[in-house]
Amino acid sequence: MKIEPYLWGFSGRCEEAVEFYKQALGAEVQMLMRFKDSPEPCGDGPMPDGEKIMHGSLKIGDSILMVSDGQCTGDKGPKFEGMSLSLNPATEADANRIFDALKDGGEIGMPLGKTFWSPCFGMVTDRFGVAWMINVVP
Incomplete structure (x- = not known):
């Protein structure tokens, strides 16, 4: 499933x-x-x-x-609240490319950077109000 x-x-x-x-x-x-x-x-x-x-x-x-x-x-507009879609690109270069594309017209929640669980993680809400988490799995 x-x-x-x-x-x-x-x-x-x-x-x-x-x-x-x-x-x-x-x-x-x-x-x-x-x-x-x-x-x-x-x-x-x-x-x-x-x-x-x-x-x-x-x-x-x-x-x-x-x-x-x-x-x-x-004309209330979309409301995608209380959820995020998580993407797990294979490389930091892919993560940067995806993050840069999604932030166009959107809003950065957490810039891409190293965390204790990932060499590259960030959060962005795109221009349609959809929240994304970009996470490179080590």
């Missing part, structure tokens, strides 16, 4: 996030479905803009990350 994170609630910016993760992380789009392509209505509320992403599946390294705009209601 595997855990596959599902980031639901990009509030209309999911397609932008997918393009960002393709560049920043080398993500490969496995599947992308728009609300207009749904064979059934989506819940009881108003139908989101048909061009928005209902479901996406991205392959990042050996992992799958699923994404969605969610119901796109209101």
